[in-house]
Amino acid sequence: MISENLHKIQQEIQDSCALVSRQASEVRLVAVTKSVDTETTRILLEAGAEDCAENRVEQLLSKKQALKDYPHVKWHFIGNLQRRKVKSIINEIDYFHALDSLRLAQEIQKRAEQPINCFVEVNVSQEASKQGIAVEEVEGFIHDLASLDQIRVVGLMTMAPLDASSSQRHQLFKTLKQIQQRIADLQLTHAPCLETSMGMSNDFPEAIQEGATFIRVGTALFQ
Numbered sequence: 001m002i003s004e005n006l007h008k009i010q011q012e013i014q015d016s017c018a019l020v021s022r023q024a025s026e027v028r029l030v031a032v033t034k035s036v037d038t039e040t041t042r043i044l045l046e047a048g049a050e051d052c053a054e055n056r057v058e059q060l061l062s063k064k065q066a067l068k069d070y071p072h073v074k075w076h077f078i079g080n081l082q083r084r085k086v087k088s089i090i091n092e093i094d095y096f097h098a099l100d101s102l103r104l105a106q107e108i109q110k111r112a113e114q115p116i117n118c119f120v121e122v123n124v125s126q127e128a129s130k131q132g133i134a135v136e137e138v139e140g141f142i143h144d145l146a147s148l149d150q151i152r153v154v155g156l157m158t159m160a161p162l163d164a165s166s167s168q169r170h171q172l173f174k175t176l177k178q179i180q181q182r183i184a185d186l187q188l189t190h191a192p193c194l195e196t197s198m199g200m201s202n203d204f205p206e207a208i209q210e211g212a213t214f215i216r217v218g219t220a221l222f223q
């Protein structure tokens, strides 16, 4: 049952926050609806979800259109965005979680009608297969975005490898949080960088303990 899953996850968010003396209101639950249809997404919205994430352009656009009677819902794009698709999606979303190249940023700059909330994706685990900017290049990359006035770096995003141990995940999330805080301390106008998007169904409690402010949860909502 979706509403039961949602309440269970909200409880787990509270419990994880309590462990580290955080407020549950600091954590935003982004429901990843990429694997379910519009009607299932509607049930989730009826149950109280306020943030939806998709990783396919066409699917986000058609769901958003079909669910326009929920105007308060925020739409997030997660995952790889091809440059040729930027134009059709960028003005339809509230957050983009996977900014990982200057060429993509330049295309967003060209197509955006207002500043776009972006998370810079960081490859903290240094896996060759993973998307994202290398840890040592994040600061330089963010400086390079300064001239693009339609890019607003709200935070950093990462994914832990599926086979990482619990202690490895804690370390990865802790590292992302440290980089985020270092960038935030620079007080860059175009990059307030106050947020971290980290934690999925299997590891969001650990991400919250390490300071996640956006968690992206799919499977656990719909199983």
Ligand SMILES: *Cc1c(COP(=O)(O)O)cnc(C)c1O
Residues within 6 Å of the ligand: 032, 034, 055, 078, 079, 159, 200, 201, 202, 216, 217, 218, 219, 220
């Ligand atoms: C699918 C996906 C998620 C959600 O993963 P679950 O394990 O289903 O919770 C989160 N983030 C990204 C980038 C994804 O592609």
